[in-house]
Amino acid sequence: MATRLRAAGAGRSCTVIGGSGFLGQHMVEQLLAKGYSVNVFDIHKRFESDQVTFFLGDLCDKEALLPALRGVAVVFHCASPAPASDNRELFYRVNFTGTKAVIEACREAGVQKLVLTSSASVVFEGTDIKNGSEDLPYAQKPIDYYTETKILQEKEVLSANDPDNNFFTTAIRPHGIFGPRDPQLVPILVQAARSGKMKFIIGDGKNLVDFTYVENVVHGHILAAEKLHKGSALCGKAFHITNDEPIPFWTFMSRILTGLDYDPPKYHIPYWLAYYLALLLSLLLALLRPLVTIKATFTPMRVALAGTFHYYSCERAKRAMGYSPVVSLDEAIARTVQSYPGLRRARA
Numbered sequence: 001m002a003t004r005l006r007a008a009g010a011g012r013s014c015t016v017i018g019g020s021g022f023l024g025q026h027m028v029e030q031l032l033a034k035g036y037s038v039n040v041f042d043i044h045k046r047f048e049s050d051q052v053t054f055f056l057g058d059l060c061d062k063e064a065l066l067p068a069l070r071g072v073a074v075v076f077h078c079a080s081p082a083p084a085s086d087n088r089e090l091f092y093r094v095n096f097t098g099t100k101a102v103i104e105a106c107r108e109a110g111v112q113k114l115v116l117t118s119s120a121s122v123v124f125e126g127t128d129i130k131n132g133s134e135d136l137p138y139a140q141k142p143i144d145y146y147t148e149t150k151i152l153q154e155k156e157v158l159s160a161n162d163p164d165n166n167f168f169t170t171a172i173r174p175h176g177i178f179g180p181r182d183p184q185l186v187p188i189l190v191q192a193a194r195s196g197k198m199k200f201i202i203g204d205g206k207n208l209v210d211f212t213y214v215e216n217v218v219h220g221h222i223l224a225a226e227k228l229h230k231g232s233a234l235c236g237k238a239f240h241i242t243n244d245e246p247i248p249f250w251t252f253m254s255r256i257l258t259g260l261d262y263d264p265p266k267y268h269i270p271y272w273l274a275y276y277l278a279l280l281l282s283l284l285l286a287l288l289r290p291l292v293t294i295k296a297t298f299t300p301m302r303v304a305l306a307g308t309f310h311y312y313s314c315e316r317a318k319r320a321m322g323y324s325p326v327v328s329l330d331e332a333i334a335r336t337v338q339s340y341p342g343l344r345r346a347r348a
């Protein structure tokens with residue numbers, strides 16, 4: 001591994017924690033394409049590559065992390081339990097306690113730059129956000145444990161910024177990441193359509209939302225790593241990274257569905273009715289959990305995301321790192337639909 005690190009040049013050596021995931025794999029591919037030497041640290045190994053040094057382990061275990069971080073200049077931390085897992089203990093262990101282990105391991109291994117994948121949802125409380133800036137306060141009442149622990153995670157990383165000891169941190173807040181190999185947006189949408197649950201538009205269908213193509217998210221992360229240094233505007237700060245093209249939530253869903261030959265939703269259900277039905281269902285499923293585990297399609301968080309405005313300004317990223325999306329929304333939707341032949345509706 002040391003040879004590879006030297007070959008890439010010390011400044012272009014990195015470790016992607018969570019590199020087996022949806023965003024992580026795209027991150028690894030683009031970093032390799034840019035000449036970085038890349039380690040991957042993940043609790044699962046989901047791909048083979050002779051260009052990557054893979055370290056299998058739990059990020060909550062600092063001793064397991066250290067070998068994967070020694071000698072690298074940048075750590076990208078994009079690991080998290082899946083939002084749908086709804087497991088409070090797991091979220092706290094990985095996103096809060098685990099992130100503290102990542103920070104300690106980075107400090108001990110002499111890593112200079114830590115780029116966290118946070119989430120624009122850290123300021124979302126289920127009410128409209130229109131062109132929200134990074135100055136919005138953290139959600140006081142996060143809708144779910146995922147969001148609650150992403151807030152704690154971001155606070156830990158940004159407060160760990162320590163320029164006097166050459167340790168620089170920043171957080172990237174993407175929103176609604178989609179693209180090839182996404183495990184939780186397109187597959188869940190198609191599953192809902194296949195089970196006949198996509199007949200209703202929640203609300204009036206005019207709520208604008210940011211959906212961000214995965215390659216734009218990676219681009220933002222790499223820009224941040226390259227611009228993060230002593231005295232830069234990125235130190236200890238968070239940055240929204242979006243496609244900069246907010247779109248009505250249900251227009252986006254309909255374009256993905258029709259692109260895969262499914263009928264788009266056409267009837268309307270009032271947002272408040274959908275939300276309280278989802279809340280009632282979530283309480284019922286919580287009561288039944290000791291007996292049976294049932295995953296709801298329409299969780300309160302998903303209904304809130306489907307029925308409210310939530311789009312964000314990425315002006316700060318444009319100014320501080322020269323960010324602009326590299327793939328347009330139209331092109332991104334076309335590539336995404338093209339990448340899921342197995343999810344296309346079977347013709348009768």
Ligand SMILES: NC(=O)C1=CN([C@@H]2O[C@H](COP(=O)(O)OP(=O)(O)OC[C@H]3O[C@@H](n4cnc5c(N)ncnc54)[C@H](O)[C@@H]3O)[C@@H](O)[C@H]2O)C=CC1
Pocket residue numbers: 017018019020021022023024041042043044057058059060077078079080081082094098117118119120150173174175176177178183184
């Ligand atoms: N998917 C989306 O729409 C958005 C995602 N994000 C953030 O982006 C990041 C990546 O998300 P995705 O790629 O969608 O998730 P993913 O579930 O596809 O990937 C997460 C990776 O983290 C790994 N991981 C989980 N727990 C671990 C542990 N204890 N030790 C080591 N590795 C562990 C998993 O094995 C997986 O490979 C996450 O931090 C998520 O919070 C932020 C905004 C939107």
Ligand SMILES: CC(C)CCC[C@@H](C)[C@H]1CC[C@H]2C3=C(CC[C@]12C)[C@@]1(C)CCC(=O)C[C@@H]1CC3
Pocket residue numbers: 083118119120121175176177184185188189192297298302303305306
């Ligand atoms: C069943 C329908 C009402 C919705 C189907 C699509 C949803 C599964 C997705 C639409 C918006 C997505 C989203 C996320 C997960 C998948 C959706 C709810 C996140 C919660 C993933 C993690 C984040 O950090 C924020 C994302 C916001 C948008």
